Amino acid sequence: DGGITQSPKYLFRKEGQNVTLSCEQNLNHDAMYWYRQDPGQGLRLIYYSQIVNDFQKGDIAEGYSVSREKKESFPLTVTSAQKNPTAFYLCASSISLNPNTEAFFGQGTRLTVV
Amino acid sequence: GDSVTQMEGPVTLSEEAFLTINCTYTATGYPSLFWYVQYPGEGLQLLLKATKADDKGSNKGFEATYRKETTSFHLEKGSVQVSDSAVYFCALSGGSYIPTFGRGTSLIVHP
Numbered sequence: 001d002g003g004i005t006q007s008p009k010y011l012f013r014k015e016g017q018n019v020t021l022s023c024e025q026n027l028n029h030d031a032m033y034w035y036r037q038d039p040g041q042g043l044r045l046i047y048y049s050q051i052v053n054d055f056q057k058g059d060i061a062e063g064y065s066v067s068r069e070k071k072e073s074f075p076l077t078v079t080s081a082q083k084n085p086t087a088f089y090l091c092a093s094s095i096s097l098n099p100n101t102e103a104f105f106g107q108g109t110r111l112t113v114v
Numbered sequence: 115g116d117s118v119t120q121m122e123g124p125v126t127l128s129e130e131a132f133l134t135i136n137c138t139y140t141a142t143g144y145p146s147l148f149w150y151v152q153y154p155g156e157g158l159q160l161l162l163k164a165t166k167a168d169d170k171g172s173n174k175g176f177e178a179t180y181r182k183e184t185t186s187f188h189l190e191k192g193s194v195q196v197s198d199s200a201v202y203f204c205a206l207s208g209g210s211y212i213p214t215f216g217r218g219t220s221l222i223v224h225p
Binding site: 006033058090098099106 | 145150155157207208
């Protein structure tokens with residue numbers, strides 16, 4: 001079945017550590033996105049990518065980094081510079097940056113700083 | 115920039131009650147509008163969409179009509195079920211082509 005797979009489902013990070021969240025899709029979608037979800041704040045865009053080897057900062061990119069070396073993969077690294085990383089992270093994809101097409105989401109990764 | 119405003123929750127209803135969740139938007143041009151649903155601990159799923167003014171999106175008994183004159187896309191359902199309990203997100207995709215989401219509205223349906 002086609003879809004988006006995020007891993008791990010739960011992740012614990014110590015203070016000062018970098019961690020990488022995985023996102024893989026087999027939908028042959030060009031565009032991929034990372035959102036952060038906090039209670040009562042909806043979804044905020046971290047980074048997005050339209051094509052391989054290209055990505056753009058979203059509204060809250062500070063303390064995060066991404067890469068897009070393959071069409072199927074868009075990993076997100078939460079660096080030690082991110083001061084409040086505890087949140088639910090959602091990866092999404094769409095056929096292209098076309099306003100008429102919906103986004104498809106993974107199941108999310110819940111990151112907790114311990 | 116583009117933005118979406120939806121009513122704050124939680125919305126608490128009894129089974130078989132009528133549901134309305136209000137959503138208004140700000141965007142340049144003519145965006146497409148979406149409702150997504152999120153069940154606990156999961157990602158978002160598309161519920162319905164409308165791509166031009168006066169279009170009505172519908173799915174699983176839910177409906178929403180794209181009202182350009184009032185910049186609104188309110189979600190309605192005539193008779194809710196306990197299984198409809200979830201968080202509902204209104205979203206748009208406009209000139210920037212990036213999906214923009216509202217804050218979400220939690221719906222709780224009691225038997």
